[in-house]
Amino acid sequence: MWGSSTFNTRIERLWVEVGTQFARAWRAFFYRLERRHLLNRMDKNHLWLLHFLFLDAINSDCEAFQNTWNSHPISGAGHDQSPDDMFFLGQLEHGIYADDCDGWSLQEIETYYGREQEECTRQDMESGSSENGEESDSGRSSDGEAGGDRFEARAAAAAHSEGANIRHAPIPVPEAANPFSNRTQFTTFEEALRQAREGHIVPQRYGLFDDEWEEFGGQYKPYEYIPTRHRGRDLRIVLPHDIWFNRAELWAQGLYLMNRATTLV
Secondary structure, three states, rough: OOOOHHHHHHHHHHHHHHHHHHHHHHHHHHHHHHHHHHOOOOOOHHHHHHHHHHHHHHHHHHHHHHHHOOOOEEOOOOEEOHHHHHHHHHHHHOOOOOOOOOOOOHHHHHHHHHHHHHHHHHHHHHOOOOOOOOOOOOOOOOOEHHHHHHHHHHHHHHHHHHHHOOOOOOOOOOOOOOOOOOHHHHHHHHHHHHHHHHHOOOOOOOOOOOOHHHHHOOOOOEEEEEEHHHOOOEEEEEHHHHHHHHHHHHHHHHHHHHHHOOOOO
């Protein structure tokens, strides 16, 4: 869709579901690690550790949400069919989709395909056909304009209109770097972490013991707050203890052992 997503109620609803089903919980958990368990989001080693410890679990939650969403019925134009139903029935009716952009780079597709609400096929781009489907022997459109020039002009017009749809500068991607200088350090870390998990060994001063919760009211609360723009209020997210406390322990174990392993000579 071109333009503001606020005109697409279905995608706006999808973002709500993504947030409520799993994304907000992970966001709240990362805030908790910052507030209670020594996460420094400006430290590239800490970011690497987040990826190492939790990326598989996040991907698993994404996949579970995807499967659930693709199985839910869609009202209105969807006629109470699920996305899986529509995909299967569409293949029965129209055949398996053939990608006519196969072999094109992502940049070429983004530049030439589907601009200004008009679909342009790969054949159009290669032949330089005219708007009404006619093609001259020279590969130029019937009005004398080269096909390549026509698509370049359309892409430039689309790029010029992007300003109204982008409300912020690009967000820099934080750097995450493997903190281990050699394979021996990394395997030592992995083995120590495995033993710590199996033995339920938890380091002190990482915010996981009763006497370390005094500044938080003396209780490890089963919820966390995340900032929102809605009326300046923070949003309270429930973090069930049996899931998220174990993950906080994993973070503390990993952080402690990463710091120890990287100091080995």
